[in-house]
Amino acid sequence: MDLSRLIEVYFNAGVAWTYLPDLLHGAWVTVSLSVLVIAAGLVLGLAMALLRLVLPRWGVEVMRLWVDCLRAVPPLAVILLLYFGLPSVGLSISAFWVIWITLTLILSAFAEEIFWAGLEAIPAGQWEAARSTGMTQRQTLADVVLPQAFKICVPQLTNRTIGITKNTALGTAIGMPELLNEAQTALSFSGNATPLIMAAIGYLIIFLPLMALAGYLERSMSWGKTA
Numbered sequence: 313m314d315l316s317r318l319i320e321v322y323f324n325a326g327v328a329w330t331y332l333p334d335l336l337h338g339a340w341v342t343v344s345l346s347v348l349v350i351a352a353g354l355v356l357g358l359a360m361a362l363l364r365l366v367l368p369r370w371g372v373e374v375m376r377l378w379v380d381c382l383r384a385v386p387p388l389a390v391i392l393l394l395y396f397g398l399p400s401v402g403l404s405i406s407a408f409w410v411i412w413i414t415l416t417l418i419l420s421a422f423a424e425e426i427f428w429a430g431l432e433a434i435p436a437g438q439w440e441a442a443r444s445t446g447m448t449q450r451q452t453l454a455d456v457v458l459p460q461a462f463k464i465c466v467p468q469l470t471n472r473t474i475g476i477t478k479n480t481a482l483g484t485a486i487g488m489p490e491l492l493n494e495a496q497t498a499l500s501f502s503g504n505a506t507p508l509i510m511a512a513i514g515y516l517i518i519f520l521p522l523m524a525l526a527g528y529l530e531r532s533m534s535w536g537k538t539a
Contacts, residue, residue: 320504327506331498335507338494339514345408345490346477346518349415353476354469356416357423362453364428375424382421387479390414395486407488411480419476426468430461470526474519481515491515 360379364372395410405413434457442452484493495511 322505322509324504324506327498327502327504328510331494331502331507331510334494334498335491335510335514338489338491338511339518341408341483341489342480342491342514343518345412345415345480345483346522348412349419349477349480350473352412352416353419354423354473356420358427360420360424361427361431364424365431365453379421379424382418383425387414387418387476388482388485390418391482391486407483407486410486411483411488411490415476415479418479419473422472422476423469426465426472427461429468430465431457433464434460467530470529474522474526477522478515478519491518 360375364375367375391410391414394405394414395407398405438456438460439452442456443449447455480490481492483490484496487493491511491514495507498507499505
């Protein structure tokens with residue numbers, strides 16, 4: 313193996329320095345998008361799970377159908393449908409917001425199922441005991457049921473959230489200037505694989521701390537354990 317050739321192709325300092333600003337911009341887009349997806353997806357998922365508590369049976373069935381469809385359809389298919397299909401009906405959305413809408417809806421669908429499973433796991437006696445002390449249904453939900461449900465949900469939520477936010481890389485399919493897209497553009501212009509190595513390192517820098525935070529939350533919110 314020619315070590316010098318390997319370094320030149322994959323770890324070229326000149327190429328790295330030339331395209332570093334572009335990759336940093338792509339990393340910023342990736343981080344910004346991931347934060348927005350996580351915030352909106354989890355809030356919307358929790359809201360839908362709580363809505364199921366008060367919806368009539370037909371409303372629950374409609375919501376379940378919506379959630380199942382979002383969980384079943386590949387994210388890339390939704391992205392392409394929105395980005396290339398909406399302009400035909402007079403709606404034009406930028407690549408950034410197409411990715412945000414798609415990943416937010418998909419994360420909310422998975423989050424809704426996880427939150428609902430957590431709510432169902434709380435024994436009915438918890439509701440009855442809290443109501444017997446004079447707490448309203450809203451107080452019971454906020455102060456007794458939800459804190460316990462969150463502890464049950466955290467492991468699945470964190471794993472699913474990380475998995476879905478990594479799909480920000482699908483933005484390269486519609487030209488969104490996220491990290492992978494910038495790396496591929498740099499590769500095309502330079503004819504060198506160094507930008508892809510930089511992108512891989514960038515994803516590690518972005519997502520390893522998120523995985524560490526997820527592990528911390530799982531440990532700190534586990535029953536009978538402390539962080």
